[in-house]
Amino acid sequence: MLGRLNHVAIAVADAEKAAKIYGSAFGAEISATVPLPEHGVITVFATLPNTKIEFIQPLGADSPIAKFVERNPDGGIHHICYEVPDIIAARDNLIKEGARVLGDGQPKIGAHGKPVLFLHPKDFSGALVEIEQS
Numbered sequence: 294m295l296g297r298l299n300h301v302a303i304a305v306a307d308a309e310k311a312a313k314i315y316g317s318a319f320g321a322e323i324s325a326t327v328p329l330p331e332h333g334v335i336t337v338f339a340t341l342p343n344t345k346i347e348f349i350q351p352l353g354a355d356s357p358i359a360k361f362v363e364r365n366p367d368g369g370i371h372h373i374c375y376e377v378p379d380i381i382a383a384r385d386n387l388i389k390e391g392a393r394v395l396g397d398g399q400p401k402i403g404a405h406g407k408p409v410l411f412l413h414p415k416d417f418s419g420a421l422v423e424i425e426q427s
């Protein structure tokens with residue numbers, strides 16, 4: 294079952310700088326800046342009442358978002374993240390229905406300490422989808 298929209302991720306060259314206006318102009322709560330070397334990104338979150346905006350910045354030479362930021366120097370929407378109650382059941386069902394799971398198909402621990410997986414944009418109307426166990 295598809296749960297809440299956990300976050301929308303925006304990839305940028307400088308996550309802290311990008312998040313700043315959400316705090317100063319919108320008064321949103323801005324998280325600390327957290328490097329996630331195993332995902333090749335630096336993250337900053339703006340917390341909204343019903344979801345979060347995740348600013349991601351490339352970390353390291355082989356960051357999976359390095360090319361995206363190169364192509365979109367001003368930044369751009371990178372992925373959307375939905376919560377699912379059971380990530381393994383969700384993954385198996387998605388595969389059964391013909392969706393492609395990126396990587397080795399094994400969930401990794403994401404920015405919130407919970408297992409996540411990414412799904413191929415071609416199977417989701419051109420949008421990169423992340424699922425996170427709720």
Ligand code: CO
Nearest residue numbers: 302347374423
């Ligand atoms: Co994300």
